[in-house]
Amino acid sequence: MYMDNLHFPENFLDDLAHAPGFDRENFVKAHELAPAPTSVRINPNKKTAFINAQPVPWCKGAYYLAERPSFTFDPLFHAGSYYVQEASSMFIDTIVRQIRETAEEEAFKILDLCAAPGGKSTLLASTMQEDDLLVANEIIKTRVPVLTDNLTRWGNTNTIVTNNDAKDFARLPGFFDVILVDAPCSGSGMFRKDPAAMDEWSEGNVKLCHQRQERILADVYPALKENGYLIYSTCSYSAEENENILDWLCETFGMESVRINIDSDWGIVETQSTKNKAWGYRFYPDKVKGEGLFASCLIKREETPRASTHKNKFQKLNFKEIDPLRPYVNESEKYHFFKVAEDWLVIADIHRDSMLALQDKLYIKKSGVRIGKLAGRDLIPDHELALSLIINKEEFQETELTEDQAIAYLRRDNIDIEINQKGWSLMTFKGKALGWAKLLPNRINNYYPKELRIMSTLEARDKKQETR
Numbered sequence: 001m002y003m004d005n006l007h008f009p010e011n012f013l014d015d016l017a018h019a020p021g022f023d024r025e026n027f028v029k030a031h032e033l034a035p036a037p038t039s040v041r042i043n044p045n046k047k048t049a050f051i052n053a054q055p056v057p058w059c060k061g062a063y064y065l066a067e068r069p070s071f072t073f074d075p076l077f078h079a080g081s082y083y084v085q086e087a088s089s090m091f092i093d094t095i096v097r098q099i100r101e102t103a104e105e106e107a108f109k110i111l112d113l114c115a116a117p118g119g120k121s122t123l124l125a126s127t128m129q130e131d132d133l134l135v136a137n138e139i140i141k142t143r144v145p146v147l148t149d150n151l152t153r154w155g156n157t158n159t160i161v162t163n164n165d166a167k168d169f170a171r172l173p174g175f176f177d178v179i180l181v182d183a184p185c186s187g188s189g190m191f192r193k194d195p196a197a198m199d200e201w202s203e204g205n206v207k208l209c210h211q212r213q214e215r216i217l218a219d220v221y222p223a224l225k226e227n228g229y230l231i232y233s234t235c236s237y238s239a240e241e242n243e244n245i246l247d248w249l250c251e252t253f254g255m256e257s258v259r260i261n262i263d264s265d266w267g268i269v270e271t272q273s274t275k276n277k278a279w280g281y282r283f284y285p286d287k288v289k290g291e292g293l294f295a296s297c298l299i300k301r302e303e304t305p306r307a308s309t310h311k312n313k314f315q316k317l318n319f320k321e322i323d324p325l326r327p328y329v330n331e332s333e334k335y336h337f338f339k340v341a342e343d344w345l346v347i348a349d350i351h352r353d354s355m356l357a358l359q360d361k362l363y364i365k366k367s368g369v370r371i372g373k374l375a376g377r378d379l380i381p382d383h384e385l386a387l388s389l390i391i392n393k394e395e396f397q398e399t400e401l402t403e404d405q406a407i408a409y410l411r412r413d414n415i416d417i418e419i420n421q422k423g424w425s426l427m428t429f430k431g432k433a434l435g436w437a438k439l440l441p442n443r444i445n446n447y448y449p450k451e452l453r454i455m456s457t458l459e460a461r462d463k464k465q466e467t468r
């Protein structure tokens with residue numbers, strides 16, 4: 001027996017009786033008997049490998065682990081080599097890759113509207129091509145830092161984090177090619193992983209969630225371009241939050257449903273909404289190796305004039321001023337260097353105007369990669385540069401740490417190593433950057449960010465590492 005005394009909320013199972021593909025007996029058994037699998041998604045730009053791992057079939061570079069290691073005490077987790085994510089959620093990878101095959105644009109501006117803690121944002125970042133831009137938004141201010149930390153670890157340059165309400169995006173009509181709304185929901189899909197969530201479930205809450213989902217979608221809809229794609233997902237089993245929302249989108253906005261190619265061996269249930277026959281994809285834990293999920297994809301067919309982006313409103317830069325920074329950035333000629341207070345940042349030149357348009361209308365919490373401050377011609381490097389994919393490592397010394405030393409570094413403890421050099425050094429584990437330290441003749445100053453240091457108990461932190 002995996003879960004003792006399991007009591008599903010009143011009416012929950014009865015309400016699901018008509019949900020497509022629902023099999024009450026096996027569904028209950030899966031909650032009682034089958035432990036939730038542990039799965040990770042590897043960062044394609046900071047690769048690592050796990051022993052005895054089995055691929056997640058609907059996501060490139062994702063694996064089920066044979067056993068659950070301690071992620072908190074794995075330096076590679078902190079280096080951004082992988083993300084611990086519930087497997088069903090990774091289906092967004094299949095959808096995005098399929099959209100890519102048929103879309104008219106080559107480069108995507110993607111909005112992840114409900115992004116914290118960043119599971120799907122890091123997934124989207126992994127699917128990004130060179131000229132794509134990802135805007136990861138989170139409405140709740142206190143949840144923004146975890147999102148920025150996860151994206152910093154992942155290392156991509158062309159990401160912007162915002163802290164806005166869905167309705168604020170209406171100020172950017174037709175701006176995005178793809179919008180993901182991974183909506184706040186009643187959360188029944190997470191019951192196996194988090195049985196405490198059962199106490200929160202009620203039919204009333206499902207109704208409230210449904211209303212909130214419609215509101216969020218209506219608010220963000222203007223920001224999607226004509227022929228752009230909306231990906232809608234929840235971790236709820238309730239039709240009110242899933243197929244009924246698809247019918248509402250088709251009826252209210254004339255959206256067209258996109259059918260996703262899936263392999264019948266994957267165990268995903270393909271459904272269609274009652275009125276408009278819009279396609280949806282249901283994940284049940286008795287049928288797939290993963291938790292509950294609903295995902296869908298629609299196209300906007302309504303004409304949407306694009307907002308014009310202002311040009312050249314940037315402060316004119318003295319090129320001499322950025323010369324000392326260029327060596328630290330690979331292919332620096334492709335990047336736009338800009339300053340926020342004393343800090344220098346970069347984003348790809350092609351996204352300069354987009355960033356400006358976003359700055360005009362939204363609260364930006366992170367833009368591109370923060371390089372650091374200049375003290376004379378010397379760089380005081382930022383943590384974001386260390387973890388980024390654009391760092392020119394040849395310009396820095398590296399100090400390779402053993403596992404124990406890496407953990408000590410991540411705790412901001414003293415590190416016991418012989419010092420042969422001095423100055424800024426990238427601290428690495430298995431060749432992957434963890435952050436900075438300054439080497440002095442008789443000591444090491446640890447510059448790992450205080451707010452990221454490992455400090456809680458293993459169990460508490462480890463639970464937090466796993467998200468949708």
Ligand SMILES: C[S@@+](CC[C@H](N)C(=O)[O-])C[C@H]1O[C@@H](n2cnc3c(N)ncnc32)[C@H](O)[C@@H]1O
Nearest residue numbers: 114115116117118119120139140182183184468
């Ligand atoms: C299901 S979680 C997102 C998980 C995330 N996409 C991931 O993969 O890690 C839903 C998010 O929506 C946010 N949210 C809550 N109310 C919202 C609202 N009214 N509008 C937009 N987002 C909201 C929550 O703060 C939460 O971060």
